[in-house]
Amino acid sequence: MAARIIGQVLVPAGAILLALVVGAVVLLISSPLVTGRFDPLLPLATYAALVQGSLGSFNGIVDTIVNATPLILVGLAVGLCFRAGLFNIGGQGQFYMGALAAAAVGAGLAGSPPIVAVPLAVLAAAVAGAIYGFIPGVLKAFAGAHEVVTTIMLNYIAGFIISWAVQGPLRAQGASFARSPDVGNAMIPVVLNQGTGHEGHLGIILPVIAIVVIWRLLFRTTIGFEIRTVGANPDAARYAGMRPRLLTIFALTVGGMMAGLAGATEILGVTGYMAATYSTNIGFEAITVALLGRANPVGILFAGLLLGAMRAGSGLMQIEAGVPVQMVDLLQGVILLFLAADVIVRRAFRIRAATGAVTEVADVTRSYAGKSPAAGA
Amino acid sequence: MTQSSRVAEPVIAPALEMRGITKRYPGVVANDAIDLRVEPGEIHALLGENGAGKSTLMNVLYGLARPDEGQILLDGKPITISGPSDAIAQGISMVHQHFMLVPVLSVAENILLGDETMANAVFLDREEAHRRIRKLGQRFGFEIDPEERVGRLSVGWQQRVEILKALYREARILVLDEPTAVLTPQETKEIFAVLRRLKDEGHSIIFISHKLYEVLEIADRITVIRRGKVVGSRLPSETNEDDLAELMVGREVQLTVDWGESHPTDVLLTVERLSARNDRGREAVRDVSLEVRAGEIFGIAGVAGNGQEELVEAITGLRTPTAGRILIKGADVTHEGPRRLHQRGVSFVPADRHRFAVVLGFSIADNLVLTDYYASPYARGPVRDDQAIQERAVEAIGQFDIRTPSATVTAGTLSGGNQQKLVVAREFDRELALLVLDQPTRGLDVGSVEFIHRQAIAKRDAGTAILLVSAELDEVLELSDRIGVMYRGRLVAILDGPTADREQLGLLMATGGREQAAAVAGAA
Numbered sequence: 032m033a034a035r036i037i038g039q040v041l042v043p044a045g046a047i048l049l050a051l052v053v054g055a056v057v058l059l060i061s062s063p064l065v066t067g068r069f070d071p072l073l074p075l076a077t078y079a080a081l082v083q084g085s086l087g088s089f090n091g092i093v094d095t096i097v098n099a100t101p102l103i104l105v106g107l108a109v110g111l112c113f114r115a116g117l118f119n120i121g122g123q124g125q126f127y128m129g130a131l132a133a134a135a136v137g138a139g140l141a142g143s144p145p146i147v148a149v150p151l152a153v154l155a156a157a158v159a160g161a162i163y164g165f166i167p168g169v170l171k172a173f174a175g176a177h178e179v180v181t182t183i184m185l186n187y188i189a190g191f192i193i194s195w196a197v198q199g200p201l202r203a204q205g206a207s208f209a210r211s212p213d214v215g216n217a218m219i220p221v222v223l224n225q226g227t228g229h230e231g232h233l234g235i236i237l238p239v240i241a242i243v244v245i246w247r248l249l250f251r252t253t254i255g256f257e258i259r260t261v262g263a264n265p266d267a268a269r270y271a272g273m274r275p276r277l278l279t280i281f282a283l284t285v286g287g288m289m290a291g292l293a294g295a296t297e298i299l300g301v302t303g304y305m306a307a308t309y310s311t312n313i314g315f316e317a318i319t320v321a322l323l324g325r326a327n328p329v330g331i332l333f334a335g336l337l338l339g340a341m342r343a344g345s346g347l348m349q350i351e352a353g354v355p356v357q358m359v360d361l362l363q364g365v366i367l368l369f370l371a372a373d374v375i376v377r378r379a380f381r382i383r384a385a386t387g388a389v390t391e392v393a394d395v396t397r398s399y400a401g402k403s404p405a406a407g408a
Numbered sequence: 409m410t411q412s413s414r415v416a417e418p419v420i421a422p423a424l425e426m427r428g429i430t431k432r433y434p435g436v437v438a439n440d441a442i443d444l445r446v447e448p449g450e451i452h453a454l455l456g457e458n459g460a461g462k463s464t465l466m467n468v469l470y471g472l473a474r475p476d477e478g479q480i481l482l483d484g485k486p487i488t489i490s491g492p493s494d495a496i497a498q499g500i501s502m503v504h505q506h507f508m509l510v511p512v513l514s515v516a517e518n519i520l521l522g523d524e525t526m527a528n529a530v531f532l533d534r535e536e537a538h539r540r541i542r543k544l545g546q547r548f549g550f551e552i553d554p555e556e557r558v559g560r561l562s563v564g565w566q567q568r569v570e571i572l573k574a575l576y577r578e579a580r581i582l583v584l585d586e587p588t589a590v591l592t593p594q595e596t597k598e599i600f601a602v603l604r605r606l607k608d609e610g611h612s613i614i615f616i617s618h619k620l621y622e623v624l625e626i627a628d629r630i631t632v633i634r635r636g637k638v639v640g641s642r643l644p645s646e647t648n649e650d651d652l653a654e655l656m657v658g659r660e661v662q663l664t665v666d667w668g669e670s671h672p673t674d675v676l677l678t679v680e681r682l683s684a685r686n687d688r689g690r691e692a693v694r695d696v697s698l699e700v701r702a703g704e705i706f707g708i709a710g711v712a713g714n715g716q717e718e719l720v721e722a723i724t725g726l727r728t729p730t731a732g733r734i735l736i737k738g739a740d741v742t743h744e745g746p747r748r749l750h751q752r753g754v755s756f757v758p759a760d761r762h763r764f765a766v767v768l769g770f771s772i773a774d775n776l777v778l779t780d781y782y783a784s785p786y787a788r789g790p791v792r793d794d795q796a797i798q799e800r801a802v803e804a805i806g807q808f809d810i811r812t813p814s815a816t817v818t819a820g821t822l823s824g825g826n827q828q829k830l831v832v833a834r835e836f837d838r839e840l841a842l843l844v845l846d847q848p849t850r851g852l853d854v855g856s857v858e859f860i861h862r863q864a865i866a867k868r869d870a871g872t873a874i875l876l877v878s879a880e881l882d883e884v885l886e887l888s889d890r891i892g893v894m895y896r897g898r899l900v901a902i903l904d905g906p907t908a909d910r911e912q913l914g915l916l917m918a919t920g921g922r923e924q925a926a927a928v929a930g931a932a
Contacts, residue, residue, distance in 0.1 A: 252790045253782045256774070263767045269726060270756070270764040271778045272747025 039330070043323045045376040046369035047337070051078065053365045058354065065353045077352040081359075084347025085340035090229035091347075097231055097301065099339025101126070103238035104293035105313050106320030106331040107245050108164070108286035112178075113326040114249060115282035116262035121167055121182025122290045123314025124189035125160040129291025131193050132159035133298040134211045134305035135201055141215025148217035153237075153295045160291015161284050163189065168283035172276035178283065186314065197307040209307035219300045232300035237292055238335065245289070246328040258282055290314075319363055322370045338363060421484030423448040423612040424469075424500075424581050429478035431464050438464035439475070440636040446581065451603060451613045453627035455620075455656055457853035459811070459823025461636040462616055466583055469614075470502055471495045482581075501574030502583040505590075505851070507566050511559030516541055518558050519573045544575050548605045550598075563711060564595030571602065582606065583614045586851065588622055590712055590879060593914045600626050618853055619882075620649040632656055657855040667865045670889050672701035674737075676873035677723070677842050682732030684722045691730070692718040694897040700842070700873040705864070707888025707905065708877045711917050715897035716877045717759060720846045723875070724756040725749045726764075736842060750779055753841030757831055757848050759877070765831045768820035772812055773801035775819045776834050808833040809859070825856035836863050840872040847878055861887060881913060895920030 055074035062070040070076075085095045105122040112119035136155035140148035167185060170176040196211075203212040223231030249255040261268040261278045268275055293313065298305055320338055324330030341363065345356040369376050376382065424446040431439040439461045446452045456462045467473040469480065471489035479486050482498060489495050495502075509518050516537050538554040545552040550568060558569060567587060574582055584603075588596045603613060603626060617623050623630055624644045632640045632655040640655045654660050677700040686692035692715045700706040710716055721727035723734055725746040734742045736752055746756075758764040766775055777786045777797050785796040801815035808829045812822060819827055828848070836843070845864065849857040864887065868874055878884050884891055888905035893916040900920045903913070 251792055251794075253787045253792055254790060256781050256792060260767055260770075260778070263769050264763075266763045267765065267767050267778065270746060270758065271781075272745060272750055 039325050039327070041380065041382045042373050042376050043325065043330070043334070043370065045380045045382065046323070046366050046373070049369050049376060049379060050362050050365040054358065054362050057361065058358070073352065073354075077348055077354045077358065080348040080351040080354075081341065081344040083351070084344030086344075087347075090224060090227060091343055093224050093229050093231040094343035095336065095340040096235050097339075098342040099335040100235050100238050100296050100300070101293035101313055102316060102320050102338050103332055103335030104241055104296070105290045105317035106324060106335050107238075107241055107328060108160075108288075108290040108293075109317050109321035110324060110326040110328065110331050111245055111249070111258075111286045111289070112282050113321055114262045115258045115278055116265060117171070117279060117282055118179050119164070119167075119182060119283060119286050120179055120314065120318070121164065121185050121283075121287070122317045123311075124182065124186040125163045125287040125290035126294045126297075126311070126313055127186075127189035127193055128163040129156035129160035129294025130298045130305060130309070131189075131196060131201075131294070132156045132291070133217075133295040134214065135196070137214030137217030137299055138201070138203075138212040138304075140217050141213060143216055145216045145218075145220065148215070149219055149299065152214065152217040152299055153219075153292065156291045156295035156298075157288045158291070160294065161288040163291070164283040164285070164287020165280060168280035171283075172279045178279075190310075193305065193309060194307045197305055197309075201305075203304070211305045213304050214299055217299055218303055219296070232296070234296040234300040237296060238332070241289055241292065242328045242332050245285075248285075249328070254278075254281065290317075316363060319367045319370070323366065420448065422446060422481075423450070423483060425481040425484070426465070426469065427479045427481065429465060429468055429475045429480075431461075431468060431473055431475050437636050439468065439478075441478070442633065442636070442638055444631060444638070446612045446614060447628075448612055449607050449610045450628045451607050451615055451626055453615045453617060453623040453630045454633065455617070455623060455630055455652060456633035457656055457825065457855055459825060460633045460656075460853075462633055464636075465633070466502065466585070466614075466616070469495065469500060469583065496577050496579070499578060499580040500583070501577055501579035501581070503567070503570045503574060503585065503587060505586040507570050509558045509566055509569060512557065514555050514557055515552060515561075515569050515572075516554035518569055519554075519576050541572060541576065544572055547609070548575070548602050550602065562595070563590050563713075564592070564598060567591070567595075567599060568602065571606075575606075579611070581612050581614065583616070585616045586618070587615070588617065588619060589851065592711060592918050593881060593910065594918060596622070618851075618857075620652050620854070623652070624649065634658055653854050656853065667861075667887065668869070670704055670868055672704035672889065673871065674702050675699050676702045676737060677875065678733075678735040678738075679719075679723065680733040680735070682719070682722060682729050682734065684718045684727055684729045686715075686718050692897050693722060693729075695732070696894075696897075696899045697732075698892055698899060698902070700875055702841075702871045702873050703868055704889045705868055705874040705876055705887050705905075707884035707891045708875070708894055708899075709881060709884045709891055709913055709917055710877075710879070710894035712879045714894045716894050717846065718897075719894070720756070720758075720844055720875070720877055724754065724844055753839055754844065755835035755838070755840055755842070756844045757828075757835050757846065759847035759850060761827055761831055766819045766827050769818055771801075771816050772805070772810065772819055772822070772830060773797050773815045775830055776801050776804050776815075779834060780838075804830075804833040804837065807837070825852045828852055828856060828860065832860055832863055836867060840867060840870075843867055843872050843874045845874065845876045845878075847880075848876070849878075849880065849883060857883075881910065881917075885910065885913070893917055893920075 058074040058077055059071065062073040065073060085091050105126055108122045108125060109119050133152045133156040137148065137152040140151060163185065167178045167181040170181050171178050198209045201211045203210050219232045219234045221230040222233050249259060257268065257273045257278055260271065260273060261275050265275055316338060320331055320334040323334035341359045345359045348354055348358065349356050422445045426442060426444040429439050429442045430437065442465055454462050464473060468475045471491040471494050480489065481487065487498060489498065519541055520537055541552065541554040552568065558566060561569065587599060591599065607613060615627060627644055630642045630644065630647065630652065631638060632652065634656060679696060679698045682693055682696045683691060684693040696719060698706065708716055718727060722729045725744055729742060733740060736754065741749060741752065762768065767778065777800065781787060786793055798815060804810065805812060805815060810826050810829045810833065812826065819830060822830065849860050864874060876884065876887060885908060891903045891905050891908050891913065892899045893901045893913065895917065901916050
């Protein structure tokens with residue numbers, strides 16, 4: 032068991048390590064632009080500031096968790112679909128629709144007691160996200176439309192729906208820019224660091240609950256077994272009498288619900304309203320989270336915390352080391368690159384493929400032309 | 409030149425010598441100090457159960473696995489092999505059980521793939537290549553048209569293309585992995601003639617097979633491997649099938665079993681004028697009608713790819729028929745899916761277990777409940793009962809002798825024979841009405857074959873109707889009460905099993921009953 036966990040962690044850890052090395056090289060090369068001279072210690076200073084900003088203080092840790100909250104939720108949306116053999120690029124749109132629903136219902140209930148307003152606004156976000164995941168699910172199951180294409184399109188549509196809603200029906204009266212009204216009492220209560228500028232809202236328990244639920248769903252229920260079977264071997268799923276179409280719809284719908292909840296934590300926990308210009312990259316960062324976490328709920332927790340920490344620490348990094356916050360994007364991008372091209376990581380650290388014996392047999396049967404696939408032909 | 413007896417001091421160095429090859433994988437020693445000597449112009453058979461270590465040894469020889477210990481010598485000189493291209497460059501070639509051919513390309517194009525004969529830097533020298541291929545074919549006793557598309561050739565001829573491919577690369581050591589598994593008896597005879605020509609020209613051949621009588625017929629020397637070790641080396645003249653089987657399995661095996669009489673009763677499965685298309689939309693099953701009774705084994709013989717697979721998939725609910733009806737115990741089940749059929753007591757052991765029957769990344773326990781995971785006792789409502797699943801796994805592993813360190817390891821770590829035992833454990837061990845077996849013993853060793861046959865007979869005697877599809881004529885003949893022959897999607901004949909004649913069946917398989925056997929093989 033322990034060996035299996037280590038095996039799971041090796042490649043992600045290797046990818047992070049290699050990304051830090053690549054980041055260090057970039058920092059070295061660009062150090063004359065940052066400090067005016069060649070500074071061999073800049074990478075160290077940068078990474079130290081990143082760690083200091085994210086984990087060096089209680090405020091930093093709270094920021095890390097708050098930043099990680101939506102990342103973990105959308106990461107679960109992507110990861111669950113990976114398990115079903117689906118590539119859900121629509122986390123973005125599902126997040127947007129959840130955020131919009133939270134903003135709309137929250138604004139409508141701004142004057143109601145929080146005990147009513149908060150759950151209803153959160154629920155609205157979950158339902159909106161679920162619907163927005165259901166659509167590509169149905170399109171895939173009954174029309175064969177590939178989810179990668181449909182979810183990307185739906186991401187654009189979601190962006191336009193938001194800017195229409197916030198500039199039109201949902202626009203706050205008298206605001207200086209196009210935004211929705213304050214959600215007032217629907218704001219998720221702050222439970223940590225009240226009034227410090229580093230508040231932690233109660234919504235940070237949502238990812239914890241979601242991880243337990245998704246984990247149990249995947250590994251303790253029959254439908255989770257069906258999802259994993261469809262993802263691992265769709266033909267075997269058919270043979271076993273499972274219904275791949277329904278499972279496709281189910282996985283995308285539940286995934287959409289998770290992403291919708293993430294939208295709620297942002298609107299009801301952090302911003303308090305939605306601006307027409309609201310924009311985020313979370314759908315794509317969540318792909319990194321899901322891959323880094325090996326589509327395992329617990330792995331996604333750690334991956335989300337890592338990316339959340341990088342976001343949380345980026346401010347201090349910019350102040351102390353003078354490195355722009357975009358450095359964090361670069362690191363994330365490089366991590367994703369190494370995860371996608373995991374052969375590089377395996378080579379660099381001599382990590383065997385998890386199913387050594389099997390892949391070798393497969394290699395034999397594919398190798399007649401005289402080229403070994405392992406050699407990267 | 410045949411090996412007359414054990415020579416104390418060989419005059420010439422062996423063409424290939426593997427000395428003390430040891431290869432360990434986590435938890436297993438796949439090869440334990442294996443010695444193998446192959447003389448020039450020798451056909452050396454390698455026998456062993458699945459998982460005995462033959463594939464690992466051949467992976468080492470082909471440069472796909474690095475041995476932990478040991479040495480490989482070619483003509484007495486130590487060599488290292490860094491990968492398949494290196495192996496080929498040093499004159500070692502492999503002909504795989506599943507051909508590595510591109511059907512839409514011509515014979516010549518397939519042979520040239522990866523080793524193009526160039527007229528100059530840009531263009532192939534087709535003329536020269538065609539000439540060389542024709543000449544090579546003639547040298548080994550067959551006429552081949554280099555411009556024929558490989559997809560139009562029969563399996564036997566495709567195999568010749570594979571062999572030509574190796575010879576074109578000037579292979580001196582040729583490894584043939586189960587070369588006869590997909591051939592009719594006639595085709596086997598023909599390929600043996602080719603192998604003998606090769607040997608006469610001084611090529612060395614490593615022949616991997618499970619068919620003992622074939623090994624005895626073709627090999628000059630037989631090396632038997634069991635559990636990673638060489639357990640014996642024999643000359644065909646000093647051994648027989650029983651001796652070899654015992655060496656392989658490590659205990660006495662009954663090779664020719666009288667399975668006793670069957671007692672068929674009511675008709676259980678009725679197939680009426682069934683037609684179905686294959687995945688490419690071509691009609692693969694044409695107007696097939698048959699009946700299988702309870703307590704009877706109905707065998708379907710045929711060269712692979714004549715519609716057997718599609719027929720079986722239609723009967724098991726995986727493929728929608730285009731016409732006709734399927735009845736089980738009189739009930740029309742033509743449009744029922746796999747789940748419903750499974751509940752009616754239909755079990756299916758598919759030919760391609762990696763595609764359908766096993767999820768390689770799942771544990772053995774999960775695979776054992778793949779078709780009834782949703783039912784009691786493995787689930788209570790929507791929640792899985794891991795303990796019940798685990799208990800079932802431990803029980804099945806014991807009862808069906810699945811060789812594994814535990815029930816939690818993934819099915820992908822099992823050998824082929826043990827994977828098949830897993831499938832058999834899952835599909836046999838319940839109340840059955842109809843059992844559909846598609847190539848149930850393909851690629852398995854004698855021990856596993858015997859085991860699976862015994863289980864099938866037990867089911868027959870318990871009143872199950874069994875539909876058995878196999879490209880192994882021996883298997884069909886040994887088990888079936890009646891035998892149907894499929895040819896190009898049609899059931900061209902139904903014969904009485906016990907009295908069916910091997911040669912007649914072979915002819916029906918190859919020609920569909922038209923008396924022009926010669927024309928088929930000579931399509932090229």
